[in-house]
Amino acid sequence: MTQPSLEKGVNILREQIDGPVAAFFSSCVHCGMCAEACLFYTETGDPKYTPIHKLEPMRRLWEREFTFAGRIKKWLGLAPPISDEELEQWQPVVYDSCTLCGRCSMVCPVGNDITYMIRRMREGMAASGNAPQGLIGATTRAVKLGSPMGVKLATLEAQARHVKISTGLDVPFDEEGAEYMVVLSSMEVVNYPEYLEAITRIFHEAGKRWTISTEAFEATNSGIQIGVSDIAAELVGRIVAAAEKLQVKTVITPECGHAYTALRWEGPNLIGRPFLFKVRHILEVLDDLREQGLLQTSGMENDRITFHDPCQLVRRGGVVDPPRNLLNMVSNNFVEMEDHGTMNWCCGAGGGVSANEAADEIRLKAFKRKKAQLESLEVETLVTACANCRIQLEEGIEENEMEIPVVGITEMLAAHLVEHPSSDEGEQP
Amino acid sequence: MSGAEFLLWMRGPGISFAALFFIAGVVLRLIEILMLGRTKNLAELRGSGSTAGMRTIATRFLPADANTFRRSLPTIVLGYLFHIGLFVVIFLLTPHIKLFQSVFHIGWPGLPTPVVDFFTVVALVSMLGLLWRRVSNRLLRFLSTGEDYLSWAVTFMPLLTGYLSYHHLLLPYSWMLGIHILSVALLLVIFPFTKLMHSFTLFIARYYNGAIAGEKGVQQ
Numbered sequence: 001m002t003q004p005s006l007e008k009g010v011n012i013l014r015e016q017i018d019g020p021v022a023a024f025f026s027s028c029v030h031c032g033m034c035a036e037a038c039l040f041y042t043e044t045g046d047p048k049y050t051p052i053h054k055l056e057p058m059r060r061l062w063e064r065e066f067t068f069a070g071r072i073k074k075w076l077g078l079a080p081p082i083s084d085e086e087l088e089q090w091q092p093v094v095y096d097s098c099t100l101c102g103r104c105s106m107v108c109p110v111g112n113d114i115t116y117m118i119r120r121m122r123e124g125m126a127a128s129g130n131a132p133q134g135l136i137g138a139t140t141r142a143v144k145l146g147s148p149m150g151v152k153l154a155t156l157e158a159q160a161r162h163v164k165i166s167t168g169l170d171v172p173f174d175e176e177g178a179e180y181m182v183v184l185s186s187m188e189v190v191n192y193p194e195y196l197e198a199i200t201r202i203f204h205e206a207g208k209r210w211t212i213s214t215e216a217f218e219a220t221n222s223g224i225q226i227g228v229s230d231i232a233a234e235l236v237g238r239i240v241a242a243a244e245k246l247q248v249k250t251v252i253t254p255e256c257g258h259a260y261t262a263l264r265w266e267g268p269n270l271i272g273r274p275f276l277f278k279v280r281h282i283l284e285v286l287d288d289l290r291e292q293g294l295l296q297t298s299g300m301e302n303d304r305i306t307f308h309d310p311c312q313l314v315r316r317g318g319v320v321d322p323p324r325n326l327l328n329m330v331s332n333n334f335v336e337m338e339d340h341g342t343m344n345w346c347c348g349a350g351g352g353v354s355a356n357e358a359a360d361e362i363r364l365k366a367f368k369r370k371k372a373q374l375e376s377l378e379v380e381t382l383v384t385a386c387a388n389c390r391i392q393l394e395e396g397i398e399e400n401e402m403e404i405p406v407v408g409i410t411e412m413l414a415a416h417l418v419e420h421p422s423s424d425e426g427e428q429p
Numbered sequence: 430m431s432g433a434e435f436l437l438w439m440r441g442p443g444i445s446f447a448a449l450f451f452i453a454g455v456v457l458r459l460i461e462i463l464m465l466g467r468t469k470n471l472a473e474l475r476g477s478g479s480t481a482g483m484r485t486i487a488t489r490f491l492p493a494d495a496n497t498f499r500r501s502l503p504t505i506v507l508g509y510l511f512h513i514g515l516f517v518v519i520f521l522l523t524p525h526i527k528l529f530q531s532v533f534h535i536g537w538p539g540l541p542t543p544v545v546d547f548f549t550v551v552a553l554v555s556m557l558g559l560l561w562r563r564v565s566n567r568l569l570r571f572l573s574t575g576e577d578y579l580s581w582a583v584t585f586m587p588l589l590t591g592y593l594s595y596h597h598l599l600l601p602y603s604w605m606l607g608i609h610i611l612s613v614a615l616l617l618v619i620f621p622f623t624k625l626m627h628s629f630t631l632f633i634a635r636y637y638n639g640a641i642a643g644e645k646g647v648q649q
């Protein structure tokens with residue numbers, strides 16, 4: 001990151017103000033409904049967590065420079081400029097207590113996409129040096145080491161060897177012309193290696209050629225969470241370069257919410273051109289395989305299970321039906337939470353919150369919303385499709401002395417996978 | 430100045446000036462927003478942004494779901510009552526329609542005056558309720574600024590003075606009607622520079638929100 005300064009911050013924030021932002025600020029009637037949709041407000045009752053209030057410095061900049069009346073106020077000295085102190089004061093609400101979950105944007109009666117603005121506001125915060133330390137650390141590691149958690153290729157290769165030992169199958173690295181290129185999240189590599197084994201077996205059964213690039217296997221993007229588009233573009237660029245070098249048809253993002261948003265929706269806009277390959281979430285791919293009859297499972301889970309919708313995947317990403325189709329394949333006791341799908345409540349750890357130690361306390365407070373949802377359902381197992389959600393869910397469940405195991409969909413499917421003897425390698429049964 | 434002279438002036442130059450100011454202000458504000466535009470989305474889209482945007486303009490007239498409704502119940506109920514009342518009073522009172530007709534040369538049937546009168550009371554009472562919530566509810570008090578109270582006042586006054594003049598209360602009719610028109614003029618002049626602009630800009634806001642989500646395949 002370049003040396004931050006207030007001037008840079010304000011300049012960048014100014015660039016972030018576009019038609020939607022101006023329309024949103026012009027329309028707010030201070031009704032407070034966005035607060036009731038935000039878990040940081042509902043779980044604390046503190047009005048400072050009102051989503052639209054998190055944008056006050058940006059709103060002031062917009063009013064001062066983009067409206068007629070504001071320019072007059074500025075000229076009369078009635079609209080003071082943004083100060084460093086002000087931005088610093090806003091850091092906790094812009095970062096620690098916003099997961100960019102997008103729920104506020106669903107309920108605002110005038111139609112404000114508040115989340116869109118908070119994502120943009122972070123660009124100004126970061127450029128002015130007001131991003132939290134934890135996120136700066138993660139971003140720096142992502143740029144220098146290729147992973148926000150500092151996970152190296154050797155770690156992944158070790159996981160691949162484990163997969164080989166337990167399944168007899170190779171995890172293919174750097175295979176040119178494969179149909180799929182898989183990218184992973186560091187959290188998965190470290191905490192949930194089950195995922196790698198699951199996809200290895202599933203793709204083998206489906207007869208699909210896939211690969212992992214040794215040059216770009218990290219899917220997460222701290223640049224998006226902290227709000228530095230240049231870095232976000234660089235991280236996306238690494239995956240793009242690898243995918244184009246290996247000439248794959250589709251890049252598959254892992255069970256991670258923001259990695260999907262980063263690559264699928266922000267990616268092409270960050271690098272300034274459309275991709276030459278498709279980007280799909282693993283659940284979309286699995287759902288396609290299911291439709292084509294290439295994903296066959298046997299047996300059913302009898303436990304009462306529910307699905308936690310990762311915000312970036314569902315509400316902000318549009319992958320709503322695939323997880324449900326897939327779960328119904330292996331469960332005959334799948335129940336929905338009261339607010340689910342695009343209206344689901346965030347786990348409390350997205351949008352960089354989990355990488356930001358300053359947010360630890362409020363993050364666990366925010367989990368109470370999920371806790372209430374889970375308790376009213378009385379489920380035995382919780383399924384999700386994001387490693388970051390999963391860590392938060394596991395931590396929250398433990399903290400609250402509940403006993404609900406958390407599972408990823410992909411591994412749940414793999415546990416029911418119908419496998420054929422692998423003598424006739426690659427051929428379809 | 431007599432009541433009749435005052436009324437005559439308000440009806441003529443007074444309200445005309447305010448209306449011109451209103452139109453110029455609103456157009457300026459809309460240009461300020463639309464000029465900024467939105468950069469083209471380069472991602473492989475899952476759906477049409479414009480279709481979803483148009484859809485959201487319509488769907489946001491209703492709360493997102495039952496739980497959202499429940500969580501903000503007083504705000505939503507009072508908000509609906511107020512807006513419906515206001516709409517009926519502005520557009521379905523026969524003297525107002527006659528006024529629009531004289532300016533725009535299009536008319537439409539109005540409602541019987543006693544019905545409109547009822548809606549005026551609905552609007553007035555719900556506005557008092559909204560004001561009460563603004564000052565008594567912790568969240569709303571925190572969010573509220575001077576502009577919120579100003580917008581409230583300039584919207585409340587025309588309703589109140591209209592009601593008083595129709596019922597020949599407080600002041601001689603011509604004075605009260607003159608004050609009613611004055612309060613409308615004030616509303617028109619202040620309108621473009623406050624959150625009252627949401628009456629126009631919410632269509633743009635909803636469109637953008639719906640389009641951004643719709644391009645990703647999220648229906649609202």
Ligand code: SF4
Nearest residue numbers: 028029031032034108
């Ligand atoms: S819900 Fe929308 S209009 Fe209401 S306070 Fe929040 S941003 Fe403003």
Ligand code: SF4
Nearest residue numbers: 038098099101102104
């Ligand atoms: S995006 Fe989510 S966490 Fe952030 S303000 Fe909106 S509702 Fe709250």
